Amino acid sequence: MKITAIDSVVLAVPTPRPISLEFREHRLVVAHVHTDEGLSGLGYSLVFGGGGAEAIQVYLETRLGPLLRGEDPRLVERLWERMYRADRGIRRLGVAAYALSALDIALWDLVGKVAGQPLYRLWGGVTDRIAAYGSGGWPAYRVEDMVEEAQRYAAAGLRYYKLKVHHPDPRENRRRAEAVRGALGDGVGLMVDVNQKLDVLGNIRLAAALEDLDLVWYEEPVLADDIAACAEVARAIRIPVATGENHYTRFEFRELCERRAARYLMPDVCRANGFSETLKIGHLAAAHQILVSPHVVHELSLHVAGALSNGFLVEFMDWMPPDLFVDVPRPDLTDGLIRIPDRPGHGMVLTPDAERKYRLR
Numbered sequence: 001m002k003i004t005a006i007d008s009v010v011l012a013v014p015t016p017r018p019i020s021l022e023f024r025e026h027r028l029v030v031a032h033v034h035t036d037e038g039l040s041g042l043g044y045s046l047v048f049g050g051g052g053a054e055a056i057q058v059y060l061e062t063r064l065g066p067l068l069r070g071e072d073p074r075l076v077e078r079l080w081e082r083m084y085r086a087d088r089g090i091r092r093l094g095v096a097a098y099a100l101s102a103l104d105i106a107l108w109d110l111v112g113k114v115a116g117q118p119l120y121r122l123w124g125g126v127t128d129r130i131a132a133y134g135s136g137g138w139p140a141y142r143v144e145d146m147v148e149e150a151q152r153y154a155a156a157g158l159r160y161y162k163l164k165v166h167h168p169d170p171r172e173n174r175r176r177a178e179a180v181r182g183a184l185g186d187g188v189g190l191m192v193d194v195n196q197k198l199d200v201l202g203n204i205r206l207a208a209a210l211e212d213l214d215l216v217w218y219e220e221p222v223l224a225d226d227i228a229a230c231a232e233v234a235r236a237i238r239i240p241v242a243t244g245e246n247h248y249t250r251f252e253f254r255e256l257c258e259r260r261a262a263r264y265l266m267p268d269v270c271r272a273n274g275f276s277e278t279l280k281i282g283h284l285a286a287a288h289q290i291l292v293s294p295h296v297v298h299e300l301s302l303h304v305a306g307a308l309s310n311g312f313l314v315e316f317m318d319w320m321p322p323d324l325f326v327d328v329p330r331p332d333l334t335d336g337l338i339r340i341p342d343r344p345g346h347g348m349v350l351t352p353d354a355e356r357k358y359r360l361r
Helices: 053-068 076-084 094-115 143-155 170-184 200-213 227-236 250-258 274-287 298-307 354-358
Strands: 003-014 025-035 040-047 129-135 160-164 189-193 241-243 313-316 337-339
Touching: 003 053, 003 354, 025 053, 025 094, 040 053, 040 094, 053 076, 053 094, 076 094, 076 274, 094 274, 129 143, 129 298, 143 160, 143 170, 160 170, 170 189, 170 200, 200 227, 227 241, 227 250, 250 274, 274 298, 298 313
Parallel strands: 129 160, 129 313, 160 189
Antiparallel strands: 003 025, 025 040, 129 337
């Protein structure tokens, strides 16, 4: 089996309310890897708000794609190393990592199809059902928007909800979190996300204002570049820290583990150089007794969480229009668990009209 062609496209997908209050659209950088035996693999990277998607596609098309043509797609690790080491002057972070991720995801989709197995099972699966949390609570929301969203997720069976705490005044963040806690009650776990907005002292003050709300975690407190500061926050506050969505390699995650900078790690398969590197990160976390809760793209993250003994939750953000993918896995109303699709590969398929309708003009 040989790779004969790689096609890519950027899809600009409008978001529904209330997410559209914060992001009018998200973009997907989509890669199709075709073979001489008629099988194709689908990969994509989700770009929040769309920024940089065109640059990701250019790097994928001009630098990484040519490295794969004519190669056996089943030798994923070899091809991953080839892409990862291709440009010594460009680290596999940001744009380059998003591009590599899309291709790695497509390669693994192909491998699963060749084997006739869903990926989580191919990787030695632990479970075929994963708990999820509803994610939103963006700063552009009014309190009423946030409460309505949280209640909608709870009605869908989800037992956890995450909101943003971006306001410079800790009291306002407290007010918003209290409103959600009051609306949901104690039966729903609550997380907060700082999104790198504060320094160490600011986080200590904010965490002190929130700690009696019995939060599951306190996410991404400082700039992702500053792992030492994240570790300082983790030592200083009484809420478990989660981080990782803006870390791209196992080497960054190794430092997070060794510094005990977080109790939950959150690699994003579309940023952390694909399934290949994300699985390595997951096993590294297991060696440090740290849980893994992959960031967004729940439909792909399910396979990672289902293959890890230390997998915890996937992040469910209900933003996709119904005509983007076929049969997107959703939470079960009775217990909030999401069943991993039994289809070969990762199981995601674009609808016949998705590329025509959402292609970036």
